[in-house]
Amino acid sequence: MTHTHDHTPITVPDGVPGYYEIMETAMRELLAEKGIIHPAEIRRQIEVLDSRGPQLGAKVVARAWIDPEFRQRLLANGRAACEELGITFYDDTGLIVLENTEKVHNLIVCTLCSCYPRPVLGLPPDWYKQKPYRARAVREPRGVLAEFGTVISPEVEIRVSDSTSQLRYLVLPLRPAGTEGWTEEELAALVTRDAMIGVSTIEAQERKVR
Amino acid sequence: MTPSEELVRHLPTDMGGLPADRIDCSDHELLPWEKRCHALADVLDYHKILNTEEKRRGVEALGAEMIGKLSYYERWVVAFANILFQKQVLTPEELALKMDDVAARHAREAQA
Numbered sequence: 001m002t003h004t005h006d007h008t009p010i011t012v013p014d015g016v017p018g019y020y021e022i023m024e025t026a027m028r029e030l031l032a033e034k035g036i037i038h039p040a041e042i043r044r045q046i047e048v049l050d051s052r053g054p055q056l057g058a059k060v061v062a063r064a065w066i067d068p069e070f071r072q073r074l075l076a077n078g079r080a081a082c083e084e085l086g087i088t089f090y091d092d093t094g095l096i097v098l099e100n101t102e103k104v105h106n107l108i109v110c111t112l113c114s115c116y117p118r119p120v121l122g123l124p125p126d127w128y129k130q131k132p133y134r135a136r137a138v139r140e141p142r143g144v145l146a147e148f149g150t151v152i153s154p155e156v157e158i159r160v161s162d163s164t165s166q167l168r169y170l171v172l173p174l175r176p177a178g179t180e181g182w183t184e185e186e187l188a189a190l191v192t193r194d195a196m197i198g199v200s201t202i203e204a205q206e207r208k209v210r
Numbered sequence: 211m212t213p214s215e216e217l218v219r220h221l222p223t224d225m226g227g228l229p230a231d232r233i234d235c236s237d238h239e240l241l242p243w244e245k246r247c248h249a250l251a252d253v254l255d256y257h258k259i260l261n262t263e264e265k266r267r268g269v270e271a272l273g274a275e276m277i278g279k280l281s282y283y284e285r286w287v288v289a290f291a292n293i294l295f296q297k298q299v300l301t302p303e304e305l306a307l308k309m310d311d312v313a314a315r316h317a318r319e320a321q322a
Contacts, residue, residue: 016316016317016320017243017312017316020243020280020281020283020284020287020288021241021243022309022312022313022316023287023288023291023305023309024243024246024247024250024283024287025243025246025312026305026308026309026311026312027250027287027290027291027294027300027305027308028246028250029308029312030300030304030305030308031250031254031294031299031300034299036257036259036299037250037253037254037257041253041256042246042249042250042253045249045252045253046245046246046249048252049245049248049249049252090252091252091255091262109226111224111225111226111227112223112224112225112226112266113223113265113266113269114282115262123240123248125235125237126234126236126237126238126282127233127234127235127236127237129282130233130234131225131228131230131231132230132231132232132233132234133233134225134226134230135225135226135227135228135229135230136229136230136233137226138226138227139226139227144233147232147233147235148233148235162226165261165262165263165266166262
């Protein structure tokens with residue numbers, strides 16, 4: 001069957017920019033010459049993109065684990081609760097935080113494109129944007145999870161949430177057993193990007209480390 | 211379902227539930243131009259010129275063959291160009307001439 005990313009690998013001999021990079025540069029310079037954008041805006045936005053990553057989501061999760069009132073506010077309005085922690089939503093998207101429980105495991109996907117909670121997790125990994133994950137997560141989530149080495153007990157319901165351009169999701173993983181009394185920073189260090197997408201659990205990652 | 215009906219039911223980017231290969235978990239650091247391309251999209255969004263749904267539709271409008279053969283940010287940059295032409299922010303001629311300039315500049319820099 002057709003593969004969505006069967007393009008030839010990007011080969012740029014001796015660092016000479018290729019066709020698409022030239023198109024990007026030309027478009028950006030033309031827009032700046034016309035006064036539609038300012039070059040400083042691009043540089044500033046690159047700084048914004050570089051400042052976002054799973055460490056922000058991990059802070060949100062750890063806070064929710066230790067502060068029940070914050071957790072309630074987070075589940076009621078994900079964006080407002082993240083903003084309390086100083087995380088701005090530069091892309092003006094809404095955020096729904098999905099709570100994993102002993103009975104429900106959540107998984108997020110964007111079947112149509114690559115919508116992702118960028119303000120709190122940064123840019124998505126390549127696999128999140130490619131066909132195999134997008135196509136299969138909604139039909140056979142357990143098979144997908146198995147490829148990430150994650151096995152969820154058959155009694156636990158798996159709920160898959162499909163993101164849109166306006167509304168993004170973040171998984172609040174289960175707090176691992178044996179972490180009672182840990183500080184917020186210690187807990188945040190356990191939380192991974194994959195657990196906040198739902199392709200992994202924190203327990204599973206701990207076992208991998210040992 | 212006939213093959214043509216299948217095309218109607220699933221536009222090329224509408225792939226939820228389709229059969230697909232194993233997941234390739236390898237990742238790559240964005241190239242500088244890819245990150246600039248992402249930043250450009252965000253800045254155009256701030257200026258209300260190009261929003262996320264328009265980007266998505268712009269990629270979809272490239273059609274299945276281009277979607278299959280171009281990489282993620284290659285699809286984006288081509289879709290942005292088409293959208294900016296449609297909105298009469300840029301013309302195809304302007305962009306083509308500017309691309310020639312940029313290519314010539316890179317060639318001079320490579321020789322220097």
